[in-house]
Amino acid sequence: MRFVVALALLALPAPVLAQEAASPQAGLAEWQKIFEVFSHPRCANCHTEDDHPRWSGAHYGPTRIHPFNVRRGPDGFGNTGLTCQTCHQETNAQILHGPPGAPNWHLAPAEMVWLEKSSAEICAQIKDPARTGGMDLEEVAIHVRDDALVAWGWDPGPGREPAPGSAEETFAALERWTALGAPCPAEGDE
Amino acid sequence: MSRLGTITRRTFLVGAVAVAGGVAFGTWYVRRPYANPLLDGLGEDEVAFNPFVKIGTDETITIIAPRAEMGQGIATTLAAFVAEELDVRLDQVTVEHGPASPAYYNAAMMEEAGPFPFFDESLMAEVTRRSFGTVAKVLGLQATGGSSSTRDGFIRMRQAGAAARIMLTEAAARRLDVPAAELTTADGEVIHEASGQRLTYGALALDAAAIEPPSDIPLRDRAEWKLLGQSQPRVDMLAKATGAPVFGVDVTAPDMLFGTVKMSPVFWQEPTAVNLSKAETVPGVIRIVPIFSTYGHGFGILATNTWAAFRAAGLIEADWGTPDYPADNAAIDARLTQALADPASGSSMRDEGDVETLFADAPRERLIEADYAVPLLAHACMEPMNATAKLADGKLTVWAPNQVPTLTAQLCASALGMETADVTVHTTQMGGGFGRREVDFSIYAALLADAAGGRPVKVTWTREEDIARDVFRPAAKGRFRARLDETGLPVALDMTIAAPSILGSVMRRTFPSISPVGPDATITQGAHDQPYSIENYRVRGIKADLGVPVGFWRSVGMSFNTYFHEGFLDEIAVAGGMDPVELRRRLVADYPAALGVVDRVAEMANWSEPPAEGRARGFAFALAFGSWIAQIVEIADTPAGIRIEKTWMATDVGIALDPSIIEAQLVSGAVFGFSSAMNQEITLREGRVEQSNFHDYDAMRMHQCPQFEIAILESAEKMGGVGELSTPTSVAALANAVFALTGKRVRQLPLSREVAFA
Amino acid sequence: MRLTVNGKAIQIDAEPEMPLLWALRDLAGILGPKFGCGIAACGACTVLVDGAPVRSCVMPVSQATGDIITIEGIGTPEALHPVQQAWIDEQVSQCGYCQAGQIMTAVALLEANPAPTDEDIDNAFGGNLCRCGTYPRIRAAVKRAAGAPAGA
Structure with a gap:
């Protein structure tokens, strides 16, 4: 089941939304909610530029490379002999410090990098279909709403702080942000 | 069931008794014998019997290896002791741990528990060793530890095998009506070459039980060994490769x-x-x-x-x-620091020359001082x-x-x-x-x-319980000072180490009514007992109870004292402008075995040539558990952090009983030491252990493991142990390499406090 | 509940969330997979599920619907798997507790990659902890099993 991204490519393109003249402040406020989700460790720790997922949090300390030499592998699902799903099952381990789980546990493609990226950089990335696996904004929003692995970010298992809000709220924020012209903050703005 | 008569006054004697389906061979302890653990009802003091080998009429040969097999290969080597003299192949025997019995007391472990360095062959040291060994016998302490098992079994178990062979041969001589001298033994058979007749040990077992035990048991010269001295396939390997249920x-x-x-x-x-x-x-x-x-x-x-x-x-x-004890690491450090402030309260474990006078007069520029510290550590055995x-x-x-x-x-x-x-x-x-x-x-x-x-x-136990309720490697702190002469050599070395007493902690949880008195040599083990010749040389140990249970952790006091001692010697070398290897060569010049391993490892690592760009090396030496070891660690600066690339070890063990197992133990001890030095630390918060599992108490993994190059020498006069041998120097040599690479002298473990590892 | 372990159907009475490891060990008496940490951090419990390595200590037994292979299922003392033979030839094991997991990882690796490089081996075994430090001999045994000269 490694077709999450590929399936999204098959979806019909959403209708292009009218570029309404809207207050950039309102759009940026929506983006800020989205950014707080995307940059949250539950999401960003697996949207990394390099080969390594990250660990962080109350029981794991400051952000650090996932130990045990866990790596991206050829397709984001880990390496032969040590795939993500060797440890990460379809559901969260209920024991404290046990591996979190969701279907299709894997690293986001390296071009979808969020970890330690600025709000402006993530915003630019999300609007660039070359770096969203071909998804337009509507498809990104649906992906955020419906994907089981994304949903994990709000239900991360014992001992982990969930991403802010919910999948539905983030979907709604993406829809509103898109409708407001999907403005991106300038570099340095937060 | 046969009953043996009173044995005349000798320390021990090897004999045999009939048991169900065969015969058991072993040793009696005459002066203070113990009940034969395999023979119910054979309890009178004068007839106790301690079996090491049983031979069944069905040809099963069982060797009792009464030491814990925890990976160190001891079952194989102890079985080889018996098999060597019995003339059987290892694949012909079954090896069992055997029952708990005071008859299997460990004398060698206790012999080195006294305050005398291994190299001290003075009469006083020898007498003390003997008396500690006697204590083990009196207590009947059957224990595995102190890298002592092969030293303890070396004579006893070979004699058991030889006595069995002698009695089986005598039984065959009577059966065949030929002189025993015409008989030979091989692969579990007694052979009469002249007539071509052969009798299996199983066929002779019952007769052998009735043979008078030999009063003289000659052991074979090393040149005649067929098993010992060569790598043997481990007797537990097949079971462990096939998932056999052998563990607790x-x-x-x-x-x-x-x-x-x-x-x-x-x-x-x-x-x-x-x-x-x-x-x-x-x-x-x-x-x-x-x-x-x-x-x-x-x-x-x-x-x-x-x-x-x-x-x-x-x-x-x-x-x-x-x-009701120091509840966090700051409090532990404060307690150890407080103890160090009163060095006179400690026990002097080595005091040569006149240290006080030398330091009183020391010019500032010739003086170096440093404090070192280590944290509590958990054992984290794979099997909880x-x-x-x-x-x-x-x-x-x-x-x-x-x-x-x-x-x-x-x-x-x-x-x-x-x-x-x-x-x-x-x-x-x-x-x-x-x-x-x-x-x-x-x-x-x-x-x-x-x-x-x-x-x-x-x-x-859960892993969480295993880590939180360990008996930890003690936290320890040391204060060191040296005075150098014009050439950079230390003329005076003064070391004070504060740590909780392991013995005291063990007694509290096993025999709480007994209060141990006197110094605990583990506090300075690896500091007071090293074969360095320095004119003024003092090592003091201070008991500093921390309340937390502490215990024996692979290499015990050496796990921190070698890091202290060798780290400080590295500082002396730097301060004196002397090469660290050359410094050790000068200081161990009186001990050929020490000089031998230092020179050998320097040659193996090509020490005189600088390492490649971005790499650095560290050196350490120790006399550990009766063996001599010198080690060099080479590390590299990589984008992901420091990587341990290679380590060279030269060791002199006196007699290398099984080179493959020794090599495995050297690698094992080094990985264990590196793991601790890089990242491991047990910390307390409100008196509770903060770490809980391998996510926050990890150890070296495959991708972090360096290459190994090992030389095993056999020039030392006494045989040493190997199970804990390489842990102390691995910690010290790695810390010294980190200094060479980064210029950071990390005086508190783990090293990850100051540098990052890949 | 029904499991397929080493080609045999096993009927057990387990709660669905019980980790596969405990269903195997305590209910089915299959003792090869070992308990080391309970959080998929040491690899001692590794089994194959439909050919892929899985830490059985964190897989709910209800999700273990595929073909489960444990160390007992790859070979026996009389008929060793080539990886087991390589482990014996290289004298890998010390305490041996982690080795069932190491061997299962080796089997999974070699199944997919018959000629692993040192890097491939590093990338496969990072999740299998060995406190005895048998890593150099594991590496040699994997290469031996792959048919490459030892130490290459």
Whole structure:
């Protein structure tokens, strides 16, 4: 089941939304909610530029490379002999410090990098279909709403702080942000 | 069952007795003999018997290797002792640990427990060694530790094999009516070449039991050895490659229950305000019982499966109490610092020359000073602590992966108010030991068996319990100063080390009514006993109780003192402008074995040539557990952090009984040491251990493991141990390499406090 | 509940969330997979599910619907798997507790990659902890099993 991204490519393109003249402040406020989700460790720790997922949090300390030499592998699902799903099952381990789980546990493609990226950089990335696996904004929003692995970010298992809000709220924020012209903050703005 | 007569006055004698289906050979201890553990009812002092080999009429040959197999290969080497003299192949024998018995006391371990360095061959040192060995015999302490097993078995077990061979040969001589001198032995047979007749050992077993034991048992010269001195296939390898159930956790008995323990995370405290209601409702939980023991207090859970017991353990609610000891690492450091402030309160373990005068007059520029410190460490054996116990009909049976079977029987009996004679201990193989496997888990299993209504119960600890309720490597701190001469050599070296007494801590949890007196040599082990010639040389140890239980951790006091000692010598070399290897060459010049390993490892690593760009090397030397070792570690600066690329070790063990096992132990000890030095640290918060599992107490992994190059020398006069040999120098050489690479002298472990590892 | 372990159907009575490891060990008496940490951090419990390595200590038994292979299922003392033979030839094991997991990882690796490089081996074994430090011999045994000269 490694077709999450590929399936999204098959979806019909959403209708292009009218570029309404809207207050950039309102759009940026929506983006800020989205950014707080995307940059949250539950999401960003697996949207990394390099080969390594990250660990962080109350029981794991400051952000650090996932130990045990866990790596991206050829397709984001880990390496032969040590795939993500060797440890990460379809559901969260209920024991404290046990591996979190969701279907299709894997690293986001390296071009979808969020970890330690600025709000402006993530915003630019999300609007660039070359770096969203071909998804337009509507498809990104649906992906955020419906994907089981994304949903994990709000239900991360014992001992982990969930991403802010919910999948539905983030979907709604993406829809509103898109409708407001999907403005991106300038570099340095937060 | 035959009965042996009184033996005349000799220390011991090897003989044989008939047992069901065959014969058992072994040694009697005459002056203070013990009951033959294999022969019920053979209890009179004068006829006790200690078997090492049993031969069945069905040709089964069983060798008793009465030391814990925890990975160090001891079963193979002890079996080879017997097999070498018995003339059987290792693949012809079955090796068993055998029962817990004081007859299998470990004299060699206790012999080195005194305050004398291994190289001290003075009369006083020898007398002390002998008396400590006698203590082991009197206590009947059957223990595995101190890298002592091969040294302890070297004579005894070969003699057992030789005596058996002599008696089997004599039995054959009588049967064939030929002189014994015409007979030879090989592969489990007695052979009469002239007539071509052959008799198997099994066919001779019953006759051999009736043969008069030999009074003189010559042992073969080394040149005649067929097994010893060469790498043997390990006797446990097939089982371990095929997943055979050989470990404590694999013990299975009919009608068995499963369990675990949840002990107070605050040491020594009794839980109050207990609420078991959530825990008791977990499906599969049968009973939760309080545990009170000399090791601590808490709860045991009986269940129909281990997972149910684990879940229940996590749901027990209680007020676990308030620590009555330094409750965090700052408090531990303060306690150790306070102890160091009063060096006169310590025990002087080495005091040569006139250190005080030398330092009183030392010019500032010739003086160097430093403090070093190490944290508490957990053992983290791969197999978590566990034991299985059954109490039925007034008899307790314990199956335990343990290093101290006789003590286990004694303390389990005491916990249940029973006689030791009513306790049987079976020692399983163990998934790592490293000094951890003492008595607590067996006591808890016995207490749970007491609540199990006669059913056996297998009690497995969670990893979290295993780490939090360890008996830790002591935290320790040392204060060091040296005065250098014009050439950079130290003319005076003064070392003061403060650490909790391991012996004191062990006594508190095993025999709390006994208060040990006198110095604890483990506090300065690796500092006071090194073969360096320095004119003014003082090493003092200060007992600084920290309240937290501390215990034996692979290489014991050397696990920190070699890091201190060799780290400080590296500082002396830098301060004196001298090459670290050259400094050691000068200081060990009186000891050829030491000089031999230093020179050898320098040659192997091409020390005189600088390492490649971005790389650096560190050096350390030690005399450890009777063996001499010098080690070089090469590290590289990589984008992901420091990587240990390669290590070279040269060791002189006197006699290399099994090179493959020695090599494996050297690699093993080094990986163990590197793991601790890089990242490991147990910290306390409100008296509770903060680490809980491998996510925050990890060890070296495959991708971090360096290349190894090892040389095993045999020039030393005495045979040394190998199980703990390379751990101390690995820590020290790595720390010294980090200095060479980064310029950071990391004086407090783990090294990850100041540098990052890949 | 029904499991397929080493080609045989096994009937067990387990709660769905019980980790596969405990269902195997305590309910089915299959003792090769070992308990080391309970959080998929050491690899001692590794089994194959439909050919892929899985830490059985964190897989709910209800999700273990595929073909489960444990160390007992790859070879026996009389008929060793080539990886087991390589482990014996290289004298890998010390305490041996982690080795069932190491061997299962080796089997999974070699099944997919018959000629692993040192890097491939590093990338496969990072999750399998060995406190005895048998890593150099594990590496040699994997290469031996792959048919490459030892130490290459």
